[in-house]
Amino acid sequence: MISPSGKSIRGQLILMTLLLLCIASFITFFLANSYGQRSAQISYDRLLTSAAIQVAESISMKEGRITVDLPWSAFEILSSAPNDRVFYQIKDKTGQKITGYDALPTSKDKRQRANFDAPQHKPDSYFFDASYDGEPVRFLVYKKRLTEANYSGDVSIQIGQTVIAREALANEISWRGIQLVFPFISVGFILVMLGIWQLLKPINKLNRALSSRTGFDLSKIDLPVPTELEPLVQSINHFMGQLENNLNQLQRFTSEAAHQLRTPLAGLKSQAQNAVSEEDEDVRHKQLLRVIESCDMLNHTVTQLLMQATLSHRFQSQQLTQIDLVKMTKTVCKQVVVSALQQEVEIAFEGEKAFAKEQQAHILGDEFALEQMLRNILENAIKYSPAHSVVVVSLAKIDASSTPKIALSVQDKGIGIPDSEKPHVFERFYRSANNPRSGTGLGLAIAKEVVDHHGASLELVDNAPTGLIVNISFELLEP
Amino acid sequence: MIKFLSAFILLMISFTALANKQENALSESASKLILKVKGAADTPEITPLFNAFMNRFPNIIVQYEELGSRELYQEFLAGELADADVITSSAMDLQIKLVNDGHAQAYRSEQTRSLPEWANWRDEIFGFTYEPAVIAYNHDFISRNSSIIAPSLQSRAQMLEFIRQNSHRLKGLIGTFDIGKVGIGYLLWAHDSQQSSSYGRVLESFGIHDVRLYPSSAAMLKALADGEIAIAYNLLGSYAKSWAKTYPQIKFVLPKDYTVAIMRTAFIPKTAPNAKLAKVFLDFLLSQQGQQVLAQQSNLFPINAKVRKDYLNTSFDLSDTGNTRPIALGLKLLVLTDEMKRKIILDEWSQALIKPEKGSPLE
Numbered sequence: 001m002i003s004p005s006g007k008s009i010r011g012q013l014i015l016m017t018l019l020l021l022c023i024a025s026f027i028t029f030f031l032a033n034s035y036g037q038r039s040a041q042i043s044y045d046r047l048l049t050s051a052a053i054q055v056a057e058s059i060s061m062k063e064g065r066i067t068v069d070l071p072w073s074a075f076e077i078l079s080s081a082p083n084d085r086v087f088y089q090i091k092d093k094t095g096q097k098i099t100g101y102d103a104l105p106t107s108k109d110k111r112q113r114a115n116f117d118a119p120q121h122k123p124d125s126y127f128f129d130a131s132y133d134g135e136p137v138r139f140l141v142y143k144k145r146l147t148e149a150n151y152s153g154d155v156s157i158q159i160g161q162t163v164i165a166r167e168a169l170a171n172e173i174s175w176r177g178i179q180l181v182f183p184f185i186s187v188g189f190i191l192v193m194l195g196i197w198q199l200l201k202p203i204n205k206l207n208r209a210l211s212s213r214t215g216f217d218l219s220k221i222d223l224p225v226p227t228e229l230e231p232l233v234q235s236i237n238h239f240m241g242q243l244e245n246n247l248n249q250l251q252r253f254t255s256e257a258a259h260q261l262r263t264p265l266a267g268l269k270s271q272a273q274n275a276v277s278e279e280d281e282d283v284r285h286k287q288l289l290r291v292i293e294s295c296d297m298l299n300h301t302v303t304q305l306l307m308q309a310t311l312s313h314r315f316q317s318q319q320l321t322q323i324d325l326v327k328m329t330k331t332v333c334k335q336v337v338v339s340a341l342q343q344e345v346e347i348a349f350e351g352e353k354a355f356a357k358e359q360q361a362h363i364l365g366d367e368f369a370l371e372q373m374l375r376n377i378l379e380n381a382i383k384y385s386p387a388h389s390v391v392v393v394s395l396a397k398i399d400a401s402s403t404p405k406i407a408l409s410v411q412d413k414g415i416g417i418p419d420s421e422k423p424h425v426f427e428r429f430y431r432s433a434n435n436p437r438s439g440t441g442l443g444l445a446i447a448k449e450v451v452d453h454h455g456a457s458l459e460l461v462d463n464a465p466t467g468l469i470v471n472i473s474f475e476l477l478e479p
Numbered sequence: 480m481i482k483f484l485s486a487f488i489l490l491m492i493s494f495t496a497l498a499n500k501q502e503n504a505l506s507e508s509a510s511k512l513i514l515k516v517k518g519a520a521d522t523p524e525i526t527p528l529f530n531a532f533m534n535r536f537p538n539i540i541v542q543y544e545e546l547g548s549r550e551l552y553q554e555f556l557a558g559e560l561a562d563a564d565v566i567t568s569s570a571m572d573l574q575i576k577l578v579n580d581g582h583a584q585a586y587r588s589e590q591t592r593s594l595p596e597w598a599n600w601r602d603e604i605f606g607f608t609y610e611p612a613v614i615a616y617n618h619d620f621i622s623r624n625s626s627i628i629a630p631s632l633q634s635r636a637q638m639l640e641f642i643r644q645n646s647h648r649l650k651g652l653i654g655t656f657d658i659g660k661v662g663i664g665y666l667l668w669a670h671d672s673q674q675s676s677s678y679g680r681v682l683e684s685f686g687i688h689d690v691r692l693y694p695s696s697a698a699m700l701k702a703l704a705d706g707e708i709a710i711a712y713n714l715l716g717s718y719a720k721s722w723a724k725t726y727p728q729i730k731f732v733l734p735k736d737y738t739v740a741i742m743r744t745a746f747i748p749k750t751a752p753n754a755k756l757a758k759v760f761l762d763f764l765l766s767q768q769g770q771q772v773l774a775q776q777s778n779l780f781p782i783n784a785k786v787r788k789d790y791l792n793t794s795f796d797l798s799d800t801g802n803t804r805p806i807a808l809g810l811k812l813l814v815l816t817d818e819m820k821r822k823i824i825l826d827e828w829s830q831a832l833i834k835p836e837k838g839s840p841l842e
Contacts, residue, residue, distance in 0.1 A: 070674050072811055079810045083601045085579045100820035300635040391837045403782055 017192045030181040032177030052142035061148045081165030093153030106128040154471045171250035217243040304442040320364040344387040350394035362477040373450035376443040386413030413467040514756045518567035519548040527776030548662030564757040567745040570662030572815035581744040590765040597807035606742030608779045611716040615731035620709045634736040635677045654708040657692035667713045686831040721778035738803040
């Protein structure tokens, strides 16, 4: 379960918990140890102190000499460390031994060891550790002040005891401490493990819920998850929603496209049948012309559908490149100007004023798609323009907003689109009920898709006195 | 254990055969091992134990040297006993001092572990006898003087009362150890001085009645048997018991207020040349067999409670009194080895007992 690369959340959590518990254990161990040492030190230092005090009590002057009537009780106290050896020495103020052992070690640095138990009001009494007779020994030097007629000064009592019992007590206390803490650490570990298992359960659940789904099930995930996982579930749900939406659109498009193809085909067939059975040569000629017209129409629809499929594919696969909008607009205008003239409509390009010949307006775009868009819009404008009218194509810079934009507008003098229909004209296969002209209903929809793909904005405005203005504004690239 | 020991000794034989060759003038066989014991016990008393040991381990020869307990201590400190493998003494205080000063080596075995806590200090020194201090008196002397009220000497207080009532008859007829010279005497007396409130009165009474001082239990018992003294105080029960067998006029009691028991102790010096042999000896000493030999042939009360009970039940029940307390081996005994403390105790003693002039009116 614990992956060495640390990719598993569970593994990382367990590793971190273990690390933490290890550190906690070490800290506990050291704390228990030092606590044990300290407690044992205090306890046995007290014993040494009370033994020294008892010895001090037994010091007196007799017949002009310092006499020490060594008390049994002092050694009884020290016997509470049953296996420790004791060394003692009592000296007068000149350092002359009164009684006891001959050469006991002295403290090199007279540092005031262990203030917490130094005999009170005896600033010159101190503990120190030294080695004597091959064993570590804890010594106490304790001063007693004698003020007698013929002696005035300190008597120094030095008592040392080996540290067997001290260390045994220290070890016992530390061991008890560790024993006390160890169950807590173990229980803590188990609880953390349970916690991790409990925490990771929703992730596993989510995983199972997703993997057990069929490919067609795009419904929302409805599982109770922790707050941290909610954004993930929301993203998944959002993504699923989009996917479902796209699928629905595709389905609708397919069925509409099928419908749009089937209807003209049926009409074509009946016209052709009529022509077959028609005996009047003139009528049959007219009927056949209509068949050809219908074929053109169908051809146009199929072309548009293919175009849309091509564009969809391009949008997914092609990167936007830098293109010159001025040049492109002029090219498209030139392409459509002939077919416009056949319908006795002129096309005027007004970009020259704003953009000198050498000046360019660069935008990020897909040239093929943009050409298609502009052609569709122009063809639409030409189709609805009355004879001898002019369709005006213009380019203008807009500096109003912080980012420089360029607006491409196409104005015609046709019948225009009523406001109520404006939102719908970009829908696929939308045909206005009072539109007498033939059309695929795809041209503007494609234009709109291209505009959306380029992040540009498109608006429809009424022209005066009649007609429509299509305004498309692109974000201009910095020169 | 015994298998191990015999195997061990076989090993020792081959191992030490070469080393002992030139040294062993005494023994014919070069394979004999020599264990040197230095002690304060009377040679005749302790010999049966060594004989039993040598019977048990025929390859070992024990060489025993008897010294006074204080002499033993001083010679040991002077380094003159460096060849000793085992040191035994009844002067518990001096033995403890030697152990405290790091002269003993530790030994742990089944036998040492079976000892009571107060008979083992640091696994370095072990008590092997248990001998109560008793009050003995000459029954003949007391019956001859019919005017003397039949004595009831069950406690120190009763003894003092008896002495007080028969004061004029008992002058010069009380004996005890010369504590300045006898280690056990010093030990017992110092212990009395710490333990009992009657100590002062005993000292005073002894001073008034010109107490006689003896250098050993045997000397004191002889004086008692001969009628030189009527009462002997702080005598070792083991000696009293064996003397009472031969001299029926000697009777003894365990004081009912409290009875002190001392131990003879043994330790293996760090310098012991033959420490392994010494350990074998210690185990034997503390074993059932060794303890029985002590009881039956040496008239010493063994430390092993069971052996002691079996042995004493027939004549003298130590456990019945219930007031017998051993002087435990431990740090407290160190006090008695302090030079100044010793001087204080001895000064007090001699000041009370040495009279300024004969026929003092004190009474």
